[in-house]
Amino acid sequence: MKYFDNVVDYNDKAFIYEFCQNSNFKLGWYDSEEYNKLSTPSLFSHWSLEDLKNSKLYSHIQKIQDLSRFERAILNLTKPGDVHYIHTHNQHDVILYYVNLEWKDGWYGETVFYDKDAKEITDTVTYTPGRVVLFDGKQPHAIRPQSIIGPQIRFTISIFLKKY
8 A cells, every 4th residue: 555645736636626526426335235234325426537537636646556457436425424344346456535625633534454354454544635545455444434523525536447
């Protein structure tokens, strides 16, 4: 797992945030099929490669990671109180982009990574505006939703690249 800060300039961050706000959301994204009857489905938006390019994020990501293996992108919208389970994306390498323009201590919203047995936390990546996280989708991970004192909406863009 690697992460990069300051990949996207502020004007493009603001454009990406507004682009996300204007996306069409659906109800039904689950972290795991095992838990889909136990929790409320998340709000998400499927993005095509064209959407990713129109958002202005594509050109910035392309500077640090080749996107020729692009399969799909998902815009996730989480809210305080959402429940997210440990999960994997075994067939993909994943690029995660933290969209919100402001984030403060105490708002939480980090991504937590686990060992291969999903028993112990091995790493935590704090939610930092504009941060890009690259990781192997086989690594178990989970979203920690934001606290009630944080924004009511936490956006992330997940880009899935086919493994060779």
